[in-house]
Amino acid sequence: MKVDILTIFPEMFEGFLTTSIIKRAIQNKFVDIKIHDIRKYSKNPHKKVDDYGFGGGRGMVLMPQPIFDAVEDLKKENTKVILMTPQGKTYKQKMAYDLSKEKHLILICGHYEGFDERIRTLADLELSIGDYVLTGGELASMVITDSIVRLIDGVIEKDSHLNDSFNNNLLDYPVYTKPVNFRGMKVPDVLLSGHHANIKKFREEEALKKTQKRRPDLLENGENNG
Ligand SMILES: C[S@@+](CC[C@H](N)C(=O)[O-])C[C@H]1O[C@@H](n2cnc3c(N)ncnc32)[C@H](O)[C@@H]1O
Structure with a gap:
């Protein structure tokens, strides 16, 4: 599998x-896994990749040109x-199981206020790692890559x-x-018994109890379900 990650902070991946x-x-x-600095694709003389959003508001917005160029450069027939x-x-x-079967992924990391809405048209899939807001997509892309690669x-x-x-x-x-x-906390006897069938039964029951409770x-x- 090949994973290309587009970011404006490549050093975060070291x-x-x-x-x-x-x-x-x-x-x-x-x-x-290859990390690509979005700035390298910028056609701006100062390698600028973001600007203020039209209509006012806070924060910088990633511009479409460098990200479109990067995706068009890296994308192959089987890319997601x-x-x-x-x-x-x-x-x-x-999703980690499903994505672990893909040949090639390109992950795009936003930053600051986010990315120009037109960048959405490049994506086959938009993923959130949870209902909270990070400063950038770098940690999210690492979470997703890590969970896929181990599978x-x-x-x-x-x-x-x-x-x-x-x-x-x-x-x-x-x-x-x-x-x-x-400190008085003992390993359950069954795990020390060497009795494989009983160990299997104990584990199945404990997994079910834990799930019912938590x-x-x-x-x-x-x-x-994976
Ligand atoms: C500060 S966030 C922008 C959030 C945007 N203003 C919003 O409310 O939807 C900057 C970037 O971090 C990434 N990001 C933040 N939270 C994330 C999450 N829960 N899952 C995946 N990526 C996230 C995205 O790439 C996003 O463009």
């Missing part, structure tokens, strides 16, 4: 691309163009994400490590 699972996924060629916006569809695990076959053990929260409309079961007894909405509408 840690993201050079740490842990994302770093390994890039090194092992499961994904190719995704706009980061709090006005988009709320991002869910099911690409081979990036992590399939077992480790099959039981993740939101699969089968459930939250994940509780997990424990050493020590067996920490997120009954998942059991009712199942819209997070």
